[in-house]
Amino acid sequence: MSADPSDPILRVDDVTLAFGGLVANRDVTLDVRGGEILGLIGPNGAGKSTLFNLISGVYRPSKGRILFEGADITRLPPAERCRRGIARTFQVPRSFDSMNVLENVTVGALARHRTAASARRAALDTLERVELTHRAEAVAGELTPPEKRRLEVARALATGPRLLLLDEVLTGLTPSEAKAGVALIRRVAATGVTVIMVEHVMEVVMPLVDRAVVLHLGSVLAQGLPAEVVRDDGVITAYLGERHRAA
CATH class of the missing domain: 3.40.50.300 (P-loop containing nucleotide triphosphate hydrolases)
Structure with a gap:
């Protein structure tokens, strides 16, 4: 219904x-x-x-x-x-610090996409939306605190929330x-x-x-x-x- x-x-x-x-x-x-x-x-x-x-x-x-x-x-x-x-961020960012930024966001996109390739494309689009494309290959553990917060938002958005x-x-x-x-x-x-x-x-x-x-x-x-x-x-x-x- x-x-x-x-x-x-x-x-x-x-x-x-x-x-x-x-x-x-x-x-x-x-x-x-x-x-x-x-x-x-x-x-x-x-x-x-x-x-x-x-x-x-x-x-x-x-x-x-x-x-x-x-x-x-x-x-x-x-x-x-x-x-x-329903997607969320956390008060203390919870990134996968050994993975790069694109991989972190791809993990979120896999909630909505069936293949790794389509999830990666969605992750790239999301990084562009949050203006983090230039850090796509950076290891998440090396991000500044503001960048980590933006990464949290990107990973949540990649799940396709309403x-x-x-x-x-x-x-x-x-x-x-x-x-x-x-x-x-x-x-x-x-x-x-x-x-x-x-x-x-x-x-x-x-x-x-x-x-x-x-x-x-x-x-x-x-x-x-x-x-x-x-x-x-x-x-x-x-x-x-x-x-x-x-x-």
Whole structure:
């Protein structure tokens, strides 16, 4: 059964994840619309990366369910979710450091292509999209930190996602590198890929995203348009700080 085009591409429905007595996410409910850029923000330990792990299939929720394009994927393993169109990056880049850049991206492309030759062609196209072609033959372990983050994005894009989860891909970048990263994310979204991004650099992320969801202590504290969220009293108290209120 195909999903109704008016339905959200992703629905997280009353999801809780507990590790023994520690609740990492509690009663999280949110919808992600097709084609939007959604910012997932909040203080360290708020449960943002845990929620990414739930969406991508690393963890299964203790309760609740996750729907992607109308289908219940709550119990599907990560590889199957990837085949269905969910890709992600990691907070700490996870490249195959002994392989070159092209080989790393080809690994991602093999999720969508049946032959090594077609996967390699797709990988080359992807490297061009992320402006990393000039480093195709470089060993991944020799890349700079910003290049490794871009390689993470390239490998995820090579899987042909419809939903892309970006975990702090702009963190630690210089202003010019962050500007290039923002331009890349906008280009990806312009192709119809839905983006959820975890980011701490508020000055960068808020002008970029269409909506923002704020997590605090594992729960949704606020969600809405960026301009609304940054004026929310609870968000200011829990995350932005009183200096933001004064500004």
